[in-house]
Amino acid sequence: MISKGHKKHTTLQRPAFGNFGRNEWAIVGAPCTTIKLLADQVISTLSSKYKCAYVDTTHNDDMVIPPGRLSSGAAFEYTDQVNHQQLNYAKPFNPFRLREIFSSTDLVLINGNHQPAKAQVIIIYNNKKASLQKRIAQLTNVQMIILADADDVFDFIKETIPDWDKLPIYKLDETEKIISFFETQMQNAKPVLKGLVLAGGKSERMGFDKGAVSWHGKEQRYYMADMLKSVCDEVFISCRADQQSEIDNQYSSIADTFTGLGPFGAILSAFREKPDSAWLVVACDLPLVDENTLKYLTDNRNISSVATAYQSTFDDFPEPLITIWEPKSYPVLLSFLAQGYSCPRKVLINTDVFLLNAPNPDDLTNVNTPEELDKIKHALHKKVTVE
Known part of the structure; x- marks a missing residue:
């Protein structure tokens, strides 16, 4: 017997999808040819900035044999x-x-x-009044009204x-x-940017916790979190569950819920908490990163891509651990995991990402070993002297 207070399924934050995507509009009240023409005009203008899609149903009623x-x-x-x-799918x-x-x-x-959507645009045609009235239940979130051959909005629409x-x-x-209406809607729908400092690694090659190293007068995880606050709406420190009690209560944290996957699991854990946010992910072992490096990345962010990342000067591959991951990357990351891959760089290499050249490539240098630690100390000293 299941008690009344028992929850059968885990409560998860669900992305703000409609029937198809996050930003979708059904155009109703007009002949199909008018709807297609209007869609063509909008898509042809906005497709240079946004990935656009169109949904319809064929009128080929005589097609009884699958292709x-x-x-x-x-x-x-x-x-x-x-x-x-x-x-082509059969089902x-x-x-x-x-x-x-x-x-x-x-x-x-x-x-x-033919298809409903999360939001609607109504076109008013006098001879389509009865047809539109049949769809009155679908008008749940009307955001624009377009007058075709009518001078006023139908009374039943007003009611x-x-x-x-x-x-x-x-x-x-x-x-x-x-x-312009659609363009404004898309600008307003730009995902909020959150910051995530990766500090949950065991630092086995280094021999001590890299997030606790004081490069700039405070522990690196806190220094990086403070720096992210200048470009992000909210900042979290990513850590293992057993580390969470160690995090200073002045800083928000997200414990890994995708365990044993390193940075890949940390990114997924962040999306699990806030799936409609974009995440600027920065590893704590990048001691040369400064505000200019972060600001250049955010200023040149491409929200239509899966991610915006710096291209490494060392191997020309994307740098996955100083990257803006857009909400649309969440299902992509999960699909790679389902295929047995947990490398963020592999995701970036094999998906649509926007790559930038870092203003100062040396800022992307990371520290994993005591030998690299000595080099970074020298580079930091030199950088401070120059400044």
Whole structure:
């Protein structure tokens, strides 16, 4: 017998997805050709900054035989079309699969005649009044109204949306204003940037806790956390569960819940706590990193990429432990883990990331051994003398 107070499932923070993505709008109330044209105009303008997607349902009612090898019983068929890739599935998608597929997108526009969405844009056509009225239950979060051949909003819309007159209302031919609405929405949806200092390693090669070394007059984990506060909304120190009681209570911390995975597990643990935030992750064994290095990274952040990282001058690979990981990287990291990989650098190498050249490449030097420690002491002394 299960008691009434018993919780069968662990309570998790869920990403703010709709049916497809975090930022999605169903366009309703217009003929499909009008919706497609409007979607084309918005996507063609915003696709240079954001990854855009479009959702619709085909009108080819005479298509009763699945295409290609699906008709032979294949579960799916992948085709390299040279200028694009095509993947046909035999089975319908449920919401969980759809959110997984669309997780890399920034903006999703949807033909609301066929599919609902988290937010809606209404187009008012006089001859579509009855059709729109049938979809009144789908109008749960209307954010813009567009007048096509009508001069006013339908009465049933006014009754359904009490604050309808506070919404932006444009004519269908006011394309620039309509596109500007979506651009503003995307700017406002920019994920908040949190800071994460990686201080949960056992420092076995060094022989002592690198996070506790006092390079700059205080323990490195606290020095780095203080520095991150200048560019992040909130800062946390990542640590093992057995270390958490040692962290100064003036600093927030996140204990690893993906254990035994090193930095990879620390990043996943942070996303588990706050899946809709972006995370500026910095290892505590980078004693030469300064505010200029962090600010250059945040100033040049590309929110449409999975991550923004510095490119190493040593091997030309991305530096994973001074990187901004966007919310869309969370499912990517989990998918790599499911395939047996727990290397953050491998994720960056094999996904869409935005790479920068560090203003001062020496600042990315890390310390893992006593020999490297001596070199860094000399470099720090030289840096302080020059300053």
